[in-house]
Each structure stands twice: as structure tokens, then as C-alpha cells.
Amino acid sequence: MKKYQQIKEHIQQGIERGLYLKGDKLPSIRELSDSLSVGKNTVIRAYEELEAKQIVVAHDRSGYRVGSKNIHLNNMNEYLNEPCDIDLLSLSKAILRQPNHQNLLPMGSAHPDIDFPAIRSLYAEIGRHSRQQINIPSCYQLPPGNASLLKYIANITQELGVSVSSNEVLITHGAQQAISLSLQALTKPGDIVLVDSPCYFGSLLLLESLNLKVIEIPNHFTYGLDIDAVKQAIETWDVKAILVNPTHNNPTGYTQSESARLALLKATSGIPFIEEDIFGGLTYEGTQKTFKALDTEDRVIYCSSLSKTLDSRLRIGWILAGKYQTQIEKRLMSENMGSVNLIQSAVSDFLKKGKYKQHIHKAQRSYKNNQKRLFQQLTEALDNYEHMKGRYYLSQPEGGFLCWLTLPLGTDGTEIYKRALEENISVLPGSMFCTQDQYKHCIRISFASYRENDKWRKGIESLASIVANQCLSCD
Numbered sequence: 276m277k278k279y280q281q282i283k284e285h286i287q288q289g290i291e292r293g294l295y296l297k298g299d300k301l302p303s304i305r306e307l308s309d310s311l312s313v314g315k316n317t318v319i320r321a322y323e324e325l326e327a328k329q330i331v332v333a334h335d336r337s338g339y340r341v342g343s344k345n346i347h348l349n350n351m352n353e354y355l356n357e358p359c360d361i362d363l364l365s366l367s368k369a370i371l372r373q374p375n376h377q378n379l380l381p382m383g384s385a386h387p388d389i390d391f392p393a394i395r396s397l398y399a400e401i402g403r404h405s406r407q408q409i410n411i412p413s414c415y416q417l418p419p420g421n422a423s424l425l426k427y428i429a430n431i432t433q434e435l436g437v438s439v440s441s442n443e444v445l446i447t448h449g450a451q452q453a454i455s456l457s458l459q460a461l462t463k464p465g466d467i468v469l470v471d472s473p474c475y476f477g478s479l480l481l482l483e484s485l486n487l488k489v490i491e492i493p494n495h496f497t498y499g500l501d502i503d504a505v506k507q508a509i510e511t512w513d514v515k516a517i518l519v520n521p522t523h524n525n526p527t528g529y530t531q532s533e534s535a536r537l538a539l540l541k542a543t544s545g546i547p548f549i550e551e552d553i554f555g556g557l558t559y560e561g562t563q564k565t566f567k568a569l570d571t572e573d574r575v576i577y578c579s580s581l582s583k584t585l586d587s588r589l590r591i592g593w594i595l596a597g598k599y600q601t602q603i604e605k606r607l608m609s610e611n612m613g614s615v616n617l618i619q620s621a622v623s624d625f626l627k628k629g630k631y632k633q634h635i636h637k638a639q640r641s642y643k644n645n646q647k648r649l650f651q652q653l654t655e656a657l658d659n660y661e662h663m664k665g666r667y668y669l670s671q672p673e674g675g676f677l678c679w680l681t682l683p684l685g686t687d688g689t690e691i692y693k694r695a696l697e698e699n700i701s702v703l704p705g706s707m708f709c710t711q712d713q714y715k716h717c718i719r720i721s722f723a724s725y726r727e728n729d730k731w732r733k734g735i736e737s738l739a740s741i742v743a744n745q746c747l748s749c750d
Contacts, residue, residue, distance in 0.1 A: 278313050282321035285311070285665040287330065288683065290341055297503075299495075301331060301339045311665045358467045358488035358512060359710045363479050367707060370692065380734040381724050383692075383701030385525060385677060386587045388641065388723045393634035394586060397625045404621040414616070418607045420446025420593075421619040427626035428593050434632075435555050436568045437577060439595055445604055446614060450553050450592040453578035455481055456610070457549045457594065458516065460602050461576075462487055466515040469508055469546075471500055473679075473708035473717070475525045478518060478551070490514065491709060494524070499531030505542050516547045522563055523554035526708050526719035527679040528672030533564050540569060547599075548575040556584045556635055558674035559643040573597045581622070583675070584635060590615070591622055642676045645725040650678070652732065653720075656739030663743050676723035679705075682742065685749040686716040694741045700734050718742075 286307075289295055302310070307318045322339050325331040332342040419425060425441040432439050447453040462468065464486035470478065472491035482489055490508045492500045499521055508514060519539075521531040531539075540548075550566040567577040576599060580592035596603045625631070650671055657663045668681040682688070688704035695702050705717030725731055 279317045279320040279324075281665070282307060282311060282313060282318055283324055286321060286325060288666070289668065290330065295341045295495075297341050299341045300337065301341065303338050358490050360488060361479050361483035361710050363476060363483060363707065363710070367476055367480060370703065370707060380700045380730065382695075382720050382722075382734070382738070383703045384721050384723070385583075386721075386723065387583050387585070387638070387676065389586050390724075391634055391637055391641075393630045393637075396628075396630055397585060397622070400625045401618065401621040404617055404624070408617055415612055416614045416616040416619055418445060418604050418611070418614075420444070420614060421616075421623050423627070424591075424619050424623035427623060427631075431556070431626075431631070432577075432579070432593075432595065435552065435579075436562055436564055437595065438568070443595055443597075443600065445594045445596060445600065445607055446619065447578075447580075447592040447594055447607065448611065448614065449582055449587075449590040450551060450578050450580035451477055451481065452610075453580070453592045453594045454478060454518070454549060454551060455485070456603050456606050457576045457578060457596070457599070458482070458485055458487065458518070459606055460596075460599050461516040461547045461549075467512050469505065469514050469517045469543075471519050471521070471524070473526055473705065473714050474518075475520060475551075476703075476707040478520075479708075479710065482518075489710060491711070491713075494527065494529060499529070499535045500539055502535075502538055502542055505539065509543060509546065514543075514546055516549060517543055518549045518551070519566070520551040520553075521566065522552055523557060523672050523675030523677070525554070525675075525677055526703070526705075528670045528675055528677045529679075530558075530563055530673055533569070536564070536566055536569055540566065540571075544572065546574070550575055550577050552577060552579045553583045554675035554677075555579065557639055557642060557676070559639050560673070567595060576603075584638065585622075585631075589618055589622060591618060639674075642674075642723065645676065645722040646672060646678070648727065649720070649722040649725050649735070652735045653680075653739060656736050657742065659739070660743035660747075662747055666746065667742075676721055678720050678722065680718050680720055680742075682716045682718075683746055683749065684716050686742075686746050687749065688715055688718045691718055691741055691745050694745070695738055698734075698737045698741070700738055702738065 295301060304315050304318045308315045322331060326333055329342045331339045333339055424446060425444045428444050429439050429441040467488045467490060468482060469490045469492060471494050492504050494500060521536065523530055548566060552565055567575045577595040581589050594603060650669060654669060657667060666683050670679045672678055689706055692702055692704040703719040705714030706712050708714055
């Protein structure tokens with residue numbers, strides 16, 4: 276393949292994978308020339324051929340943009356033919372049953388780093404409360420939850436830009452239960468739910484367990500859900516609810532812009548909305564307005580937790596249910612008959628001491644540094660293989676601790692997962708985050724526990740070797 280053809284394929288694959296959607300600005304001639312080490316005339320010829328096919332359009336003084344022939348949406352149409360049933364349980368059980376031992380490099384886990392002073396203080400608080408509980412008569416912690424904890428959760432939510440009082444908060448057993456209760460309140464078996472795609476496998480498993488059908492709407496790494504696809508879906512089918520994870524999304528790490536959120540709310544007016552925002556507190560710089568804050572119809576149910584900011588073992592989540600609060604609280608009461616008194620009271624006292632905000636600032640700085648170092652080391656390791664240059668995309672999130680590696684079509688992410696596990700490296704294959712195997716060529720990577728040491732350096736080099744070999748075998 277000649278060099279200009281390689282550049283042409285590189286640009287076209289970026290469009291096919293949804294890295295660029297209709298109207299998006301493409302990399303400049305100089306950027307591609309420098310990053311791919313080719314002459315500017317080579318890049319110009321590649322763009323000219325794509326322009327002749329209406330895949331890209333030249334704009335005076337602003338370079339090239341994706342044209343009206345939207346390859347990405349055309350490729351996704353096969354997944355929009357009809358709402359899908361979900362069958363992920365067997366795959367998820369097999370993959371999540373991976374060995375949990377000290378030597379495993381945790382690049383597949385979505386658990387936060389717990390090596391912070393505040394986490395040790397938290398568990399000391401839990402220990403103190405466990406000793407106190409022996410002297411307190413046994414009782415259930417009834418919904419909506421510990422009164423003091425409700426107040427501090429309301430404060431946390433306020434800092435995320437959602438104005439709320441403590442009597443609007445319902446404490447749940449993690450965000451997963453919050454989403455489950457929301458779906459149960461809004462839908463019945465057989466109903467259709469619209470989700471962002473790729474979608475967190477836990478949400479897909481939850482939808483599967485409730486016998487709901489899904490319509491997967493392709494995501495863009497900046498603009499979120501494809502609005503044209505959303506409109507097509509709701510015009511064609513009776514969509515009962517929308518479930519999205521728009522801030523530092525799991526698995527891709529992307530964050531949807533405010534303008535895109537407003538456009539999505541406008542396009543879906545009247546349809547109940549479930550917003551999962553478990554990574555919102557880990558934004559590296561600034562904040563992003565939530566769907567809940569932008570909602571003018573009181574139709575957004577906001578779900579969050581402390582699982583990613585503190586420790587996933589706490590299982591402290593919450594719902595801001597708005598007009599659905601009464602029916603959701605009733606379900607919460609019947610499902611739980613009470614929550615874990617010990618954890619709620621201990622977390623409340625921990626938050627009371629004011630260490631949470633300081634911890635969040637430390638975590639943000641740590642994850643930001645981890646993201647930069649992992650991106651640098653993994654891209655350098657992949658670029659050591661000549662056939663990998665310009666043929667992959669590694670997302671660079673602006674918060675959280677997950678990123679998404681998109682590889683050439685035909686690459687088998689599940690084989691990469693298996694080979695990596697043999698080398699004591701855990702990653703998650705893209706097949707876990709969809710219903711139609713359309714992300715088989717992707718893998719999710721966590722940098723939460725990244726460390727600047729030989730174990731991580733060698734692990735990243737080994738992962739790059741496994742990826743490069745798999746890409747070579749699929750060519």
C-alpha cells in the first residue's frame with residue numbers, strides 16, 4: 276500500500292469507528308504530516324481522494340471536515356434495525372471470574388485506587404463504628420437513609436452542580452441499585468430503553484435481568500450520542516426511558532459537551548431520563564453541567580455513588596428521583612427493608628470531618644498524572660511496531676480513570692484479553708460493552724492504580740506486544 280493510501284485508510288478508519296462524526300473538524304495537514312512522519316503532499320492527496328468520494332469536505336481557512344456521507348452512522352444502522360435482546364451473562368461471568376492475586380496488573384478493573392490517607396481514615400472510622408454497634412439495639416436503617424449522611428450527600432451533589440436538599444436524596448446500595456430502581460419505576464418487561472453505545476456491561480446485565488430491550492446509540496468521543504440516530508430511534512419505536520453515562524463515561528472515558536446535552540434533551544422531550552454520574556467528582560479541571568441541572572421538565576433521575584471517589588466496597592449510592600421519588604422510595608423500602616447501618620453511620624462521620632474534599636483534590640491530581648503517563652508509555656510502546664503507527668486510537672479522558680483503545684477492524688479484543696491474562700495483565704474486551712459484538716476490536720483499560728515502576732512499565736510493553744501481534748494476525 277502506498278503512503279497516501281495508508282493515510283487515507285487511517286482517516287477513513289477514524290470516521291468508521293466514530294472518532295469523527297458528520298461536520299467534525301479533521302486533523303490538519305500539518306498535524307497528520309508530523310504525527311505520521313509523511314510529507315504534506317502525501318496527506319493532501321489522501322484528503323483529495325476522500326473528498327472526491329464525499330467522505331470529507333474542504334472548508335476555506337478551516338481545513339477538512341467529515342462530509343455528509345457519514346460512514347460511522349451507516350455502519351451503525353445495522354445495529355439500529357430493531358431493539359435488541361441482551362445475552363451478556365455468560366460472557367461477563369467468564370471474564371469477571373479472572374484470578375484475583377497480587378501479581379495481576381489491574382488494567383481491567385474499574386475499582387478506584389485506595390492508596391490514599393483518607394481511605395485509611397475512612398476504614399478506621401468504620402472500625403470505630405463497628406465497635407460501637409455492639410452497644411446499640413439492633414434495628415433497620417429505613418429509607419431514605421441515615422439523616423446525617425443524607426445531608427452530606429446533598430452537599431456533595433451541590434458541589435457537582437445539582438441543587439438539592441437532603442429530603443430529595445434516597446440512599447441506595449450503590450449506583451447499580453439506584454439505576455435498577457429507576458428502571459423498574461419507569462418500565463415493564465419487554466419495554467424499550469435507549470442506551471449510549473458502548474455501554475457499561477453492568478447496565479446491560481441489569482437491563483437483561485429486567486427483560487428489557489435496548490437500542491444502542493453510537494457515541495462520539497466529544498459530542499456524545501448521535502442525535503440523528505436518537506431521533507430515528509424515537510420516531511420508529513416506543514422508547515420508554517433513556518439511560519446515559521455522559522461524564523467520563525465507562526468504558527470510553529469521554530465527556531459529553533453541554534451543548535450536546537441540551538441538544539439531546541431537546542430531541543427527547545417528554546421521555547424519562549436516567550443519568551449515571553459516578554465519575555463526575557473526578558473531573559481533573561472545572562465541572563460539567565449534568566443533565567439533571569439542565570433539565571426543565573423534571574424528567575431526569577440522577578444516580579451516583581461513592582464507589583469511584585472512595586471505595587467500591589462501601590456500596591453507598593443515591594438517587595435524586597424528582598417527581599418519581601414516591602414510587603422509587605416505595606420500591607427501595609420493599610426491596611431492602613433497610614440498609615447497612617454500620618457503613619452509613621461511619622461514612623457520615625467520615626464526611627463530617629471534612630476530609631472528603633481534600634481527598635477528591637488528591638485523587639484528581641493522581642488520576643490526571645496516571646492518565647498522562649499511561650497514554651505516553653502505551654502509545655510509545657505501540658508505535659515501536661511499524662504496522663501499528665496511525666492504526667489505533669487511545670482516548671484521553673479529562674476525568675475518571677478509564678480509557679478506551681480502538682484497534683483496526685477485525686482485531687479480536689477477547690483474544691487480547693486472554694493473552695494478556697496469561698501474562699498477569701487484566702484488561703476488558705470491548706465485546707462486554709455491547710449487544711452485537713460491534714466493539715470486538717476495542718479494549719477498556721484502567722489507570723487507577725498506575726505506578727511509576729518496572730512492573731507497570733514491563734506490563735505496558737507486554738500489552739503493546741500482545742496487541743501488535745493480534746493486529747498483525749488480523750491483517
